[in-house]
Amino acid sequence: xxxxxxxxxxxxxxxxxxxxxxxxxxxxxxxxxxxxxxxxxxxxxxxxxxxxxxxxxxxxxxxxxxxxxxxxxxxxxxxxxxxxxxxxxxxxxxxxxxxxxxxxxxxxxxxxx
Numbered sequence: 001x002x003x004x005x006x007x008x009x010x011x012x013x014x015x016x017x018x019x020x021x022x023x024x025x026x027x028x029x030x031x032x033x034x035x036x037x038x039x040x041x042x043x044x045x046x047x048x049x050x051x052x053x054x055x056x057x058x059x060x061x062x063x064x065x066x067x068x069x070x071x072x073x074x075x076x077x078x079x080x081x082x083x084x085x086x087x088x089x090x091x092x093x094x095x096x097x098x099x100x101x102x103x104x105x106x107x108x109x110x111x112x113x
Contacts, residue, residue, distance in 0.1 A: 009107030022095030
């Protein structure tokens with residue numbers, strides 16, 4: 001059974017950067033499609049970015065040009081580099097593996113001055 005563990009969240013000022021990590025255990029990571037979602041208080045969970053096994057990426061319009069998703073199959077880790085952060089990026093960020101609908105526990109990102 002796969003386990004996903006997010007890390008890297010925290011408090012950052014507007015305009016700052018954070019890098020989130022999603023470390024996976026279990027088999028088949030290299031062929032897995034991995035997403036990052038986020039959920040702000042009182043809002044529905046929304047897709048932020050995704051990356052396929054071949055490295056093809058997909059981004060929500062709200063983060064294009066600011067966030068970059070990448071993966072290291074040898075380390076079984078997916079990263080989300082977040083630059084030019086805005087207060088509206090404040091949310092709990094979750095890692096998700098599409099094949100078996102596995103979710104991590106989430107990591108809090110707060111953008112505030």
